[in-house]
Amino acid sequence: MALATRGEPVYGEPTADGWRRWDPHRSKLGAMLELGLDTGFEAGDGVLYLGAASGTTVSHVADVAGPTYAVEFAPRPVRDLLTVCESRPNLFPLLADARQPASYGHVVEANLDVIVQDVATTGQATVALENARFLAPDGRLLLSIKARSEDVTREPSAVFEEALETLESSYEVLGTRKLDPFHEDHLAVVATPRAPPAE
Numbered sequence: 001m002a003l004a005t006r007g008e009p010v011y012g013e014p015t016a017d018g019w020r021r022w023d024p025h026r027s028k029l030g031a032m033l034e035l036g037l038d039t040g041f042e043a044g045d046g047v048l049y050l051g052a053a054s055g056t057t058v059s060h061v062a063d064v065a066g067p068t069y070a071v072e073f074a075p076r077p078v079r080d081l082l083t084v085c086e087s088r089p090n091l092f093p094l095l096a097d098a099r100q101p102a103s104y105g106h107v108v109e110a111n112l113d114v115i116v117q118d119v120a121t122t123g124q125a126t127v128a129l130e131n132a133r134f135l136a137p138d139g140r141l142l143l144s145i146k147a148r149s150e151d152v153t154r155e156p157s158a159v160f161e162e163a164l165e166t167l168e169s170s171y172e173v174l175g176t177r178k179l180d181p182f183h184e185d186h187l188a189v190v191a192t193p194r195a196p197p198a199e
């Protein structure tokens with residue numbers, strides 16, 4: 001059965017009876033779900049989405065989730081994202097830098113169920129660490145690491161290893177999966193916040 005959500009179409013995806021096909025070639029989270037990764041993402045979840053771009057994936061997320069905060073720092077895609085939000089009252093666009101969570105900390109609620117991260121920037125693991133403050137203790141980070149955004153000259157496996165090592169300081173990694181054949185040189189990571197050490 002094909003992955004699909006109910007909502008207004010956004011990127012020319014095929015639709016039938018109000019359902020819109022979630023294209024795993026256009027979406028890292030779609031690829032994670034298509035590949036059977038255990039994401040823990042459930043209907044009604046509160047979500048922080050980092051790297052929303054013009055809303056391809058976050059539109060599907062908002063079709064299923066509860067409050068969904070969509071962070072994107074490039075003004076051009078945010079203009080398209082605003083249109084995507086018009087038919088989705090639970091989707092909140094934020095023109096902000098995911099490396100500066102304090103700039104949206106007053107808007108985004110705490111104890112969210114899920115962070116989805118797909119930011120094309122260096123320091124992707126650090127971005128995940130900095131945004132961990134928004135996750136509930138049993139929440140899930142659904143991170144897609146793009147090797148080429150870190151260093152085009154390095155072997156992707158070395159980039160992934162280093163990113164996982166960085167993540168381990170604040171997260172317990174529950175699963176990883178390369179996103180081939182949908183996305184080359186991307187590693188999907190499912191992780192949950194580490195409990196703070198007992199005093």
Ligand SMILES: C[S@@+](CC[C@H](N)C(=O)[O-])C[C@H]1O[C@@H](n2cnc3c(N)ncnc32)[C@H](O)[C@@H]1O
Pocket residue numbers: 026027028050051052053054055056057058071072073074077096097098099118119120121
């Ligand atoms: C691969 S695209 C995201 C695609 C989108 N997640 C989707 O599936 O529909 C990566 C996005 O990350 C955004 N980005 C990169 N660095 C960022 C940052 N520091 N803060 C917020 N957005 C950032 C880029 O502008 C770009 O739109």
